[in-house]
Amino acid sequence: MTRLRLLVALTAFTGLVSPAFAQPQPEPMPIPPSVPEPQDHPFPGSLNVSVDATDTAHHIMSVHEIVPVPKDAMEKGEMTLLYPMWIPGDHSPTGVIEQFGGLSVQSGGKKIAWKRDSVNVAAFHIPVSSATPTLDLHFQLLSPVTPAQGRVVMTPSIVNVEWDQVALYPAGYFTRDINVKPSVHVPHGWQIGSALRAGTYGDETHFNDVPFNTLVDSPIYAGRYFRKWQLNAPGQTPVSLDVVADDPDSLNATPAQIEAHRNLVHQAVAVFGSQHYDHYDFLLALTEELGGIGLEHHRSSENSAAPGYFTEWDKTFPERDLLAHEYTHSWNGKYxxxxxxxxxxxxxxxxxxxxxxxxxxxxxxxxxxxxxxxxxxxxxxxxxxxxxxxxxxxxxxxxxxxxxxxxxxxxxxxxxxxxxxxxxxxxxxxxxxxxxxxxxxxxxxxxxxxxxxxxxxxxxxxxxxxxxxxxxxxxxxxxxxxxxxxxxxxxxxxxxxxxxxxxxxxxxxxxxxxxxKLVYTAQPTSFIKAMQAARHTTDLTFSLGVAVNAHGTMGRVHWMGPAFKAGITSGETILAVNDMAFSPERLIHAVTDAQKDPKQTIRLIVKSGEHVQTITIPYHDGLRYPHLERIAxxxxxxxxxxxxxx
Missing domain, CATH: 1.10.390.10 (Neutral Protease Domain 2)
Known part of the structure; x- marks a missing residue:
């Protein structure tokens, strides 16, 4: 070893590296200039947003958007467009930027290269000048094909257009100051429900101009099977129930059922003593194919329910507070x-x-x-x-x-x-x-x-x-x-x-x-029975501390409940109950039998992946379901x- 190498080795060992051989510590890269902050001043001109929602086979919406370029952007040499991320009602940044694709920008027939912001990935920087008075945008919403990819918004019978998913808007402005001319093209013969009002209806519908914040607050349900009921009395503020469905039979509502929805409007107005809309549309999808939703808007709401919402009225009551909840938001949350x-x-x-x-x-x-x-x-x-x-x-x-x-x-x-x-x-x-x-x-x-x-x-x-x-x-x-x-x-x-x-x-x-007062009995309420039937589950949350589907898979295990303490975890599957193949009925009988005989435990064979084990639960308090009991x-x-x- 040479003298120089020995010196380096010794100084490295002792931590006393001389300045001549010191390696500089890394320093942070500066954050790029921020996206322009929104200012409360009018955006010059109007955005033109046209959505083609006819490709239901591929679940793709194609968008053509025309954006005027303000003079200050020309002078700066750059315009920034934003994809909406903070969606009102979601209370978090849930914008589906991952479904945005195919962006092409042109002006005067010439293609313009865009650049995504390296920090704010929902921002797109576009070079502009006096030679680019407008930007011609083309892009797609590559919406989920299956629920595993996200909420399905296109089916063979229903399309749900949420404008925050199909529009870019200019940074540097309050969205209430950006005017938009929206239009949508839906499959031939389909009908549309929306809080937007149209200048012309048809397969291609052109809506009246609205501010961008109103556009995002005004989604569309379009459907092959569609029906609209007016819920307001003559002379009152218009309120309608706009229903799309997977099949025509689901639209067979009785007069009494529609009257209950009319009563909802009457009772809400009686509580709040006002109406902060000039019209209101309940958008309701009766579907097993479209993704579930309950989302509030100022003049409408997006709702989904089971196809039997009307036709199996005696079974669907656990989900019938949804419309009342979202309607209340017109006052509480939107106004x-x-x-x-x-x-x-x-x-x-x-x-x-x-x-x-x-x-x-x-x-x-x-x-x-x-x-x-x-x-x-x-x-x-x-x-x-x-x-x-x-x-x-x-x-x-x-x-x-x-x-x-x-x-x-x-x-x-x-x-x-x-x-x-x-x-x-x-x-x-x-x-x-x-x-x-x-x-x-x-x-x-x-x-x-x-x-x-x-x-x-x-x-x-x-x-x-x-x-x-x-x-x-x-x-x-x-x-x-x-x-x-x-x-x-x-x-x-x-x-x-x-x-x-x-x-x-x-x-x-x-x-x-x-x-x-809250009490527990061995009998489930009709509400719990209906929920279990709709979800195909057996809910023993307040006894064993588990909820199990029809195949024995546990969707929820209560923290520190009897099943938890015995070693059971959510996602595991019960194969057998007391030496018999699993069935919901046998699990219930095991709970009731253990209550009758304090010496009897509940034995389960449980599978987790490739692992199988026998679990013994020493539980003897029987079935417990909550009820309200009148205090005399x-x-x-x-x-x-x-x-x-x-």
């Missing part, structure tokens, strides 16, 4: 919106700190209005409430995570499946928020001796500026002020106690003040809440 959730465009992050109002109180009114309208019976509404109360009272994750923190879940998980949902918690501000607002309603009724209720809060808070479409934002303090106006109380403490603190039990004072001698405030308003 009144948390200040930190309003954004100037669709690529500005939103914050969901008040989702327990936006979604929690909407969940509350969805359940209540479904019962008041007759979409479900009062008893069915009570059964749904019992199941929700039990589910969240047994929520293991509440031992470590406060409710308010779950308002971050749309960004954290983006509604991806969770391995241990009841321990991790998810978007619990929906249903636990509902229970909290039931607590508030019954407390207001109790304190005011029945003179006031949450109906008064709804009218005061959501009913302002009747007829206005302009979003009205609010903060936590505004909610507290409105509650105190209805009924003086320490509402700030009331809310903080339920939002910020870790509580071992769900907020169930609303049941007690309503005149009921107390005011029945819960029945008052579910009673229709005149």
């Amino acid at each position: 009144r919106r948390p200040a930190d959730m309003w954004a100037p465009n669709f690529n500005t992050p939103q914050r969901g700190s008040l989702l327990w109002v936006y979604e929690g109180q909407t969940q509350y009114w969805g359940n209540v209005l479904a019962a008041r309208s007759g979409l479900v019976t009062k008893e069915q509404g009570f059964e749904a409430l019992a199941l929700m109360a039990a589910t969240y009272d047994n929520q293991s994750g509440r031992l470590w995570r406060p409710l308010e923190d779950t308002t971050n879940d749309p960004v954290i998980a983006q509604r991806a499946p969770l391995s241990w949902r009841d321990w991790q918690r998810s978007e619990d501000y929906y249903v636990e928020g509902q229970l909290m607002w039931l607590d508030a309603d019954t407390l207001i009724r109790k304190l005011s001796n029945g003179q006031h209720s949450l109906d008064d809060f709804a009218k005061l808070f959501f009913g302002t500026n009747d007829g206005s479409f302009i979003t009205s934002t609010y903060r936590f303090e505004d909610v507290v002020t409105a509650l105190n106006t209805v009924q003086p109380y320490d509402w700030a403490k009331f809310l903080h106690d339920r939002l910020d603190a870790v509580q071992p039990h769900a907020p169930l004072d609303g049941l007690l003040n309503g005149g009921y 001698g107390t005011p029945d405030r819960l029945s008052e809440i579910y009673t229709p308003r005149k």
